Amino acid sequence: MAESTTPTPLPRSIGAPATRALxxxxITTLDDVRGVDLDELLRLHGVGPKAILVLRETLAATD
Structure with a gap:
């Protein structure tokens, strides 16, 4: 039987505006973030440097 994995949600610490913009x-899961250039996400209204830092740290911790 194949192992099913539950998608990892975005960290709550990125904030509500960033979560909505993503x-x-x-982009609704951490796996979705893996396929995107994080610097490009800064162009989205609501996604700021703090959200990108949190995403980078979270991705590094889960790799």
Whole structure:
């Protein structure tokens, strides 16, 4: 039987505006973030340097 994995949600510490902006861009899980250039996400209204830092740290910790 294949192992099913539950998608890892975005860290709550990125804040509500960043979470909404990412969701509007189709990014709702940490796995979605892995396929995107984080510097490009800074262009989204609501995603700031703090959110990017948290995402980078979270990705590094889960690799």
């Amino acid at each position: 969701a509007l861009a189709g």
